[in-house]
Structure formats: C-alpha cells, structure tokens
Amino acid sequence: MQKFITNNLARLGPLLGLILIMVVLGFASDNFFTLDNILNLLRQISINALIAFGMTFVILTGGIDLSVGSMLAFGSALTAGVLASGMDPILGVLIGLLAGLAMGAFNGVVITKGKVAPFIATLATMTIFRGATLVYTDGRPITGLSESFVFEMIGQGYVFGVPFPAILMVAVFFILFLILNKTVFGRKVYAIGGNEEASILSGIKADRAKIWVYALTGMLSVLAGIILTSRLNSAQPTAGSMYELDAIAAVVLGGTSLAGGRGRITGTLIGALIIGVLDNGLNLMNVSSFYQQIVKGGVILLAVLLDRRSK
C-alpha cells in the first residue's frame, strides 16, 4: 500500500509541479488565466510538444536524438520549396513528412546497423541535415509561399476558436498514447529500453523497432516544422536550432528515465506544458528573456533533483 502511494506520487509529481507553477503565475499576472492566453499557450507549446513526443519514444528505447531541429529545418524548407514552386500544398506537406520519415530512418539505420551510439550518430546527422538545409535554401529564407487556405490553416487556423496547431497536437498525442500503451509496438519500445539483449532473445526484432522509432521522430519534427512554416509563411534555414534541448527537457520533466525503459508520454505532455507555461507566464510578467533562461534551467534542475530524492 505504501509502495502504491509513493509510486503514484512519483507519477503525479510533474502534474503537481505544473499546477503549482500555474497557481503562482495566476496570482502574479491577471492576464494568465484568460481563455485567450490559455489557447495561445497551447498553440505555443504545440511545436515543442510534437518533437518531444517523438523524443519520448527514442528515450524510452534508451536512445537520444539531437538531430530533431535540423530535420525540422530541412523538412520545412523542402515543403516551402515545393509550395513556392506552385505545387499542391497537400503534396508539399506529404513530401516534407516523408523526408522527415526518411531522415529519421537514416538515423535509425546508422544507430542499429552501424552500431553507432545514438548521441554520436545524431550529433553527426544534426550537422549533416543542417548543412543540407543550407545547401537547399542557399542560406536564405524561402518566402512567397502559396496563398493556399489549407496550408495557412495548419499554423494559423482556428476551429471553433481553438488554434489548429493545438488540435493537431492533442490528436497526435492521443494516437501516440494508444500506440505506446495499447499496441505490440509500444510494448516492444518499453522492453527494448528495459533490456535490449533479453528482448532480442525473446524474439523481438529490436533493430527494426528502433528504426521505426527514429523515423517517427523525424516525421513529427517535420510536422512541427510545417506548423512553424505556416505560421511565419516562410521557411528559415536556421529554424529549429537548439529545439532538441527543449524537447529533451520536456521528456525529462515528464519523468521519463534517460536510461530507457521507464516513462510515459502523458508526462512529456505535462513537461512541455511546464516549459510553455514558464515561457508564457514570465513574458506576461515582463521578465527579461535573460532571466527567463535562468528560471527555466533552474526549474528543470529542481524537478530532476526532487525526482532523485523520491527514489
């Protein structure tokens, strides 16, 4: 019974933290708990959350993906390029997503078949994909995208007053939640992260599963990039740099172990919310962006320290 309570307290930790931060910010700023601000917040976090969802899968298998920001940039640029050339926007989005899938799968193949440590492999591809983006864009932003309603909808649209990116994020969250908790694939992800050797000897094709996990992350990163591109109505070759850090932070804040095998995607959603709420609330309070970084880092450190304490 005691174990049951401590277990669930550990699970609730991130949520309690989020509520605490929200209450504090609610007192500090009158504008925080307005409907507009909350909806705005959900839109703001959608980009980081989508990347962090993929990162959750990767970290659960015991890996890491540093190349998410670069994949985001390349996928965005490719999509923007297709759109600028006047092709169908849906086709452009699909091409971008496929490119993300391919880049992620490449990461996966290097890591599994090439037996390169995920940190090193994705550190290298981070540079490669960024370089490829700069080559493709010639180092300049791609502008003059089509005036397509569909494409503008992705990043700027509203459905019944709710920002479309927020809806997209919630939908993707539910799909990934089901995959992770209700499918054979999800079970394999946890098993591989918990003990890869035992999983392989149990007949699980670990390499195949891991390649899919990295491919999924590539695709989700590009999806985040497409939202960004649609919002800005242009693709920046430097887009997404350092995004891997916020994504990893969200996963860790959500209680997922960097050693793999343990964690939940719900935690990641809460982690992304914590980061988003901090950014948003500190902005409302007119805290300088210099101090914001210190506060953000401090909260991450505090969360991890508390987590250690409870173990």
Add this chain to the structure above:
Amino acid sequence: MSDKPFVSMEGIDKSFSGNQVLKDVRFSLIPGEVHALMGENGAGKSTLIKILTGIHGKDAGTIEVKGKEQNFSSPKEAEKDGIVVIHQELNIIPYLTVTQNMFLGKELTWGKTGILRQKEMYEQTKRNLAMLGVEDIDPNETAGDLSVGKQQMIEIARALSTKAEMIVMDEPTAALTDKEIENLFSVIRSLQSQNVAVVYISHRMEEIFNICDRITVLRDGEYAGMKVLNETSFDEIVKMMVGRELGDRFPERNHQLGETIFEVKNLEREGHFKDVSFDVKAGEILGVAGLMGAGRTEIMETIFGAAKRKAGEILIDGTPISIRDPSDAIKAGIGFITEDRKNEGLVLHLSIRENIALTNLKSVSEKGWMSHKKEQQLVEKLVEKLHVRTTGAEQDVQSLSGGNQQKVVIAKWLGIQPKVLILDEPTRGVDIGAKKEIYHIINELTEKGVAILMVSSELPEILGVSDRIMVIHEGELASILDGKEANQEMIMKAATGGEYRAEIHNE
C-alpha cells in the same frame, strides 16, 4: 585450531518494515575453520553477513569479535577488525591493473603528497599473490583480461593484504571452471593453515562436503542447526534446510522416447566450435556437459540464432529450417532459457505479466493491438502452473527470489509451446526446493514430447536428469554417453580430453 571463537553472534533479530527476516539466529566461527552457511534463497544468509559487517543494524542480539562486543557501523570498520567479504559480483575494476586493483582506496604514497609508491605496491602484490600460490598472475596485467577465477584470487589476495582473519565467500565457485575450483580449494586450505577462518556460502552440496568443517543452516530466518560435516549426511542437511524430507533429489521419470524431432548437423561457429552434430528425440533430455569455456553456451546461442553460424544445418521433424535470428528460432518452436537470467532472460523492472508476454506478443495481441484479456489469461495460467510465489502478476520481477525469477523465465518459454527447449544452467543460484520444482517442470515437458537440451556445470544434476549426455571439449564434441551408464569420471575424462585425474574429484 583453537576453540575460542573469532566471531560469535547470539540471538540476532532483524525486521525490515515489520517483516521479520532473522529470528534468534546464532553463528560462531573458530579461527582456521571453513564454515558453511547454507539455506534456501531468502533464508537470511546475506542479511546475517550484512549485520555482521555493519551494513544493516540488528534489532536484538549480541556480536562478539575476538571476545569483545562489537557493533560495526560499516564494512570498512569491520575490515579493521579483520573481517572481509568477497561478494559474488567481484569488486574488480576491469581497466585497472592487478596492482592498482589490489591497492584501490589504500594506495601507498610518499607521505601525504598523493604521489604513488609504484614499485613497492608492485612488489607487495607479487608477494601476496605468491602467498596464494598464484605466481602466474602478472601484477601489471589489466585485471579485466584475467579469467574470473584469477580475478577472484586478486580479491582474496587483497583481503589477505588487509590482514584479514575472517573471509566470507559468497557463492565463490558460481562462475569458476573445475580447474579454478580446485585451485580455490587449495587456496582455502592454505588460508586455513594460516589460521584464517572462512565462511563459505554456497548452494553446491558437493563442494560443502568437500571443503568445509562445520555447517550452520538457516531456514526462513531462523537458526535450523549446526553440524560437524563428517558427522552428518547430505539428506540430513537438506532436511534441515527445507524442514521436511525432500525425497529423491531428482524426481523419478516415466516417459516414452518418441521419434527424433531435432537434429543439428555439422554446426560451426568461427573461433568457438566446429563440426557439432547431434539429435534429440521427443521426450528426451540431452544433457550437455563440459568445462567452462568449452563452447556449450556458444553452441546453444548459435542454434537459437543469437550468434552467426559459419556452417551447419538445423532440422526439426526432418525438415531443414532457416534460422537467422531468435525470432526465426521461436517461430520454428525452439525456446531458449539463457544462463544469465538478469541480463538475458528478464526485463527486471517490468512486471511478471510483461515479462511473460514478451515471447508471446503474437498470441496475446490482435492485428498489432495488445489484448489485455488474452494476456491476463496466459499469464495467470502460467503463473499458477509453475507455482510462482508472488503477490500478483503485476509484481516487478526484480523483487522476486532467484528461484521465482527463474520460474518466470521458464513461464515465458512455456507460453510459446516449444517443440524443443534449450535450458542453459537452469538451476544456477536457485535454492534446493525450487530446483526440484524445476526438475518436475522439465519432466512434465518431456512427458508431453518436448525435446530438451540441458546445459549444466553440476555433474550430479546432469547425471540425475539426462537420458543421454553430450560432452563438449574445447569446441568439439568429445562424446555422447548413455545417461544410465555414465558417471562423473567418464564425463570429466571426456570434458578434459582425457587428462582428468580421478583422485582430485573423489569425495
């Protein structure tokens, strides 16, 4: 041998969060004796040692060392009074040299400068190793390159360098070759002659009768008795341990051998073994014997597709099957209970349910979606069938005892309803009660016509359960013996390539 005890523990009680694990336990150790500490897993052996060395505090009782009451607060303090524990998992840092390991944490320096006195430490290491009769270990060698047996010698030498008067050895032979065991025993005897007392914790009855003078048995956290070994018998000890007559050590088998269902032809793996051919009939147990490192495990891994084979064919029911990875082997109906259950058999922090489901993902899912109901049914059925002692299927496997963990591993593989089941050291680190249950499970499988391949380093076990015994010597099949006619000498002779000297293993 003086009769004044070096250590004397009386009336020791200990509870962990309301759960009493030791109750009125006593233990005494005389200088120069080898004293076995025995009991099933969970009987309280490790807790008793941890209380002695100050890792846990006791709730009641007294501990006297050299006639003086002592309550150590840490193993370091116990070490000052001459008590050293050598754990099953050795404390060796593989990248450091033998000398560096030997002086770890107590390096000799020039005053307080932190500058090392390399030469002196080298010389002293050399002397310590020579004292144990293991001059062939070079103090400058990297410790990780040495065999487990030699690494253990480093630990013993390290213990001696701290002027240990009492050395606790926890399952010291679990990973040793027979030669290394002989070597360890002669070292223990020489320690004895230097008046060092040894506490010998082991599940291996033969070794205890071979090397120990007295034995203290614990059962369910209570003192079950102390005996002088040459005044007692195997059966008496077992009875003390389990609290009842266990009957035959190896259960009776009545089964019919069927057709040959499993064949291996000319199997070869680069650098490990070559030209291995054998077959197993339905309902037959083929024991696989050999020295540590002979290639037994490697053969099993290769059959299962966990390692690449260079040549050879594998046939089930007369049809050649292509095995490129473990999932192919499982599809063909082969199960593999690995030797190392913690690293290869289980995902330790997952539940019993999740571990059992791991090999059965196909049968507990529909179109890629897990079926909670099917999973629950399969797991409940297997947990009940194998009598896994647990609070429920959601319990983490890491909190189970060794014997129950092993049952979960077996359950995993029974789920696939194998035609051929490979068991690699299935009873290692498993207490005597659970051992017998495992033999029963194996027997039930043979009655259903499963072909069994069982690797074991315990000769009595191999002899007790096998229909035929395949002996491997340095990567080659040395001989296949009939289970009824074979004896320890015949196996050892084949396993050593004929160099075996019978007198050493006679008890």
